[in-house]
Each structure stands twice: as C-alpha cells, then as structure tokens.
Amino acid sequence: MSDRPELIIRNTTVVDGSGARPFVADVSVSDDRIVGVGTQGDSAGVQIDGAGLVLSPGFIDVHTHDDLAVLIEPTHRCKTLQGVTTVVVGNCGTGPLTDRALLGFGNEVAASWSNHAGYFELLDREPASCNVGVLAGHGTIRTEVMGRHENRAASSAELDQMAEHVSEALRSGALGMSSGLAYEPGTYAPEEELADLASVVAEAGGVYTSHIRNEGAGLEAAVAEAIRVGERSGVAVQLSHHKAAGRDNWGRVVQTLAMVDEARARGVDVALDQYPYTAGSTSLEQLIRQGALGGDSVSGTRPFGDLNGDQVLIGSAPDKPEIEGRRLSDLAAELGLDLRAAAERIVVDGGNGTFAVFEIMDEGDVRTVMTHPLTLIGSDGIPAGGKPHPRLWGTFPRVLGRYVRDAGVLELGEAVHRMTGAPAKRFGITDRGRIEVGAFADMVLFDPDTITDVGTYEDPARPPVGIHGVWVNGRRIVTGQNHTGDRPGRALRR
Numbered sequence: 001m002s003d004r005p006e007l008i009i010r011n012t013t014v015v016d017g018s019g020a021r022p023f024v025a026d027v028s029v030s031d032d033r034i035v036g037v038g039t040q041g042d043s044a045g046v047q048i049d050g051a052g053l054v055l056s057p058g059f060i061d062v063h064t065h066d067d068l069a070v071l072i073e074p075t076h077r078c079k080t081l082q083g084v085t086t087v088v089v090g091n092c093g094t095g096p097l098t099d100r101a102l103l104g105f106g107n108e109v110a111a112s113w114s115n116h117a118g119y120f121e122l123l124d125r126e127p128a129s130c131n132v133g134v135l136a137g138h139g140t141i142r143t144e145v146m147g148r149h150e151n152r153a154a155s156s157a158e159l160d161q162m163a164e165h166v167s168e169a170l171r172s173g174a175l176g177m178s179s180g181l182a183y184e185p186g187t188y189a190p191e192e193e194l195a196d197l198a199s200v201v202a203e204a205g206g207v208y209t210s211h212i213r214n215e216g217a218g219l220e221a222a223v224a225e226a227i228r229v230g231e232r233s234g235v236a237v238q239l240s241h242h243k244a245a246g247r248d249n250w251g252r253v254v255q256t257l258a259m260v261d262e263a264r265a266r267g268v269d270v271a272l273d274q275y276p277y278t279a280g281s282t283s284l285e286q287l288i289r290q291g292a293l294g295g296d297s298v299s300g301t302r303p304f305g306d307l308n309g310d311q312v313l314i315g316s317a318p319d320k321p322e323i324e325g326r327r328l329s330d331l332a333a334e335l336g337l338d339l340r341a342a343a344e345r346i347v348v349d350g351g352n353g354t355f356a357v358f359e360i361m362d363e364g365d366v367r368t369v370m371t372h373p374l375t376l377i378g379s380d381g382i383p384a385g386g387k388p389h390p391r392l393w394g395t396f397p398r399v400l401g402r403y404v405r406d407a408g409v410l411e412l413g414e415a416v417h418r419m420t421g422a423p424a425k426r427f428g429i430t431d432r433g434r435i436e437v438g439a440f441a442d443m444v445l446f447d448p449d450t451i452t453d454v455g456t457y458e459d460p461a462r463p464p465v466g467i468h469g470v471w472v473n474g475r476r477i478v479t480g481q482n483h484t485g486d487r488p489g490r491a492l493r494r
C-alpha cells in the first residue's frame, strides 16, 4: 500500500515524538496509517508543501474533563484547533460510568448509558473528531456505590462493588482509574481503599491518575500518599496537574519532585503532568465547600488554601452570563456580602456549571515542574461555556510558543515528546504519538516560529495561531483555524 499514498506532506521538518532531533523528510499516509517517512516519489494523492513547518504527532491531552463535551459538540474545536488528536477523559475522580455522573461538567447530553461499556459504544456510534481514551473515576464509582457524602470507610461489600465497577471499566477498554481526593467523595476515601482499587488497575496494566488530597499546605503529605498507593498496589501513578498552590507554599515543588525521583529510585512507577498557567480553575461550589473563601471545609483539610476575592474570577455562570469574567471581590461588594456568602449566592444564581478561575501558582514553579523529565502536558480544561480558563483552548500552543520558543524552558523535540510519544507510552495508547511507518496518522503541521496561544482570562475561547493542519486517523480535521467538520476519531480501548 505504501506505493499508493493518499496524502504526502513534503519537505517538512519532522519532530517524530520520540524526543529525537528534528529531520527533514516527506511523510506519506495511506488510509489511517503513516506508510512512508523519507523521500517519496510521485503520487496522485493530495500533496502538501511542508517546507518551513514542523510535522509532529497529534497532541495527546492526558488530563481532560471532556467526557460530555466530545458527545455534545463532537468537533471539539477547543482542543482540535490546537492540534490535539487524542483526549483522555475521566480525570479527577469524575468518570463516565453513567450519564448522571457527569452533570455539572458542561451541559446535559441527550444520550444515556449505565456502564463504561455503554459510554464506549456511544463514542463508537457518534465519534468525535479526536480519539478518546477513558479513565474510570474513583469518585463517580464511590458515589454510585455509597453516595457522595458518606464520610466513612467502605464496607468490604461496598469495596467489592467498587472493584467490580473498576474492573468493568478496564474490561471495556479503560486506560486506568483517576481519583479526586480534594473533592467529595474522594476526600472521604482512606488510602487503603485507593490502594485496593489501584491493585485492580495494576493487574490490568493500567495507570492511576490522582488529583491529590492537598496541593497547598499539605502538599508533601498528599504526594507521599499517592506514592504509597503506587507502592502498595504496584500501579503506575500519575500526579495530575502538579503544582504548589498558594503563595505560602510556592517553591515546594522542589521537594515534591525530589520525592518523585526518590520513589522511582526505589522502583515505584510515579510520574506527573501539568498545565502551563499560574491560575487554576474548579467549580465555585467546591471552593466554598472546601473553605477557600472563609468558613469551614467539608473535608477539614482546606485543599485550596485561602483565596482572597481579587484572586477569583467567575469563569462560567450559565444562568447569569453578565457576571462571567468579573472578580468575586467586586461582586461581593455590590451584593454587600462577605466572600463566602457572595459566592453562595452566585452558585445559586449562576446555575449548574458555575466555575471559578483563580490565581494560585508561581511562574517559577510552573517552569521547575516543566523541566522535570517525567512531566507530561495535560490541559485540565473545563469545557464550560462563558469564559473558561484559557487552558481549554491554548495549552499546547502555549507550551510550544511561550515556553519552548520564547523562554527556552524546553527544546522543541523534548516538548513534543512530552505531548505525544511519552503520554502514549504512559497511558498505554498503542501505535500513536509517533511519526513513523505503521503508526496511526494522527498528525499536526505547525509553524514553530509563530505558534502560540492567544486566549486571555478576559477572552479565553480563541483558537491559537500557527497551526496549519491537523489529521486524525489519516483524515484532515483542521485547516488553519477552521474545522473541516470531519469526525474520524475513535474510542481507544486498552
């Protein structure tokens, strides 16, 4: 078949996803696979001049909350326009066990399903433009078995039921399991429960991703717990969106990265990912319940620390869009309420899916984490409407523009590796993340001199610049800043 390629990108600079140095070549595609890398002869197929541009594997977004978004708006422009060809859904403990489980992460979806297999079948029937890998969500599963507010250990019967849901996910093709230990109900789960369920994941060779219990004052203890879960269960542990949250804690990523290195030296398989911004985002309700705006914390651990009203922007408020992009301090003054009371009012008035964006990280820490060799890139974007955190639209071009080209924090080949070949390996995604003969033709063609994110906190939903083309399974989904409408994505089964 290699003598009849349907697509040839000629004279392009190939950054192949392995971390190797860039090289110039022609890359040819037949059906859904790459069939030639090197000088290619004449062809009747589509020819694209790639001179001066970089062709890399499509980006793999390892940390997303796109479970519903890929069903509701399957072209998934916020990700595909930035070169993302695979999203991993089901993070922070919230996974697609049922349609009910996902409410609050964007709009409701018309379809319904009642197990992970059902979610996979839906993706098969109504494919997105990008591929979708799935994690089971520990929090979703605990809610299904025990309810969301049970602050106690599971009984052995409940633990068995949770293990069966994890097992069903893995049999259906899930890549692993996530936890969200700063949130209900993950915050109520003792370490033993996590280790027991992680053993089920380990047996299947899956990955365990964790939004750890505390990213602020309790950061090291929370990292230590995640490492112990890996040690006890043998699972590969992925620390999600790694950071030190809150000014008092800035700099402590130096310690946590040393903990990661020390654990690996002992044979514990632990790694991490991050998004390239100094602001975080979560639901406003979570900030209230966790005591970040004053008052008590439901878990007693205050995982987001203390935020002041100037740090917090209302990102999305579906029922009250006029407050999107405004500061909580200003809204509280207008309402004549203290921060917590104002936020409580806004959660009610803003409706289901009211999200906040808040400044909590140090730029130096972002760079320190990025330079660690085990750090992958995951957007953690929240596909809500309004003014979502700009990471939703800009994460990957921002790494390549701001951090690779402008600041020199990473070499281009290394940065691409952490977005492609490395995450494919880490999450067990086969035949993707590389430009090589035989790999699936998930590819992005971009201009390394101009690629950058352009969204801001005030105007976040903007396609990046510098992307020339994006292909998924050999079919073109993006030309410049325009989506072709094609939906060649697949549900990726382990």
Ligand SMILES: [Zn+2]
Residues within 6 Å of the ligand: 091, 092, 180, 211, 240, 241
């Ligand atoms: Zn999270």
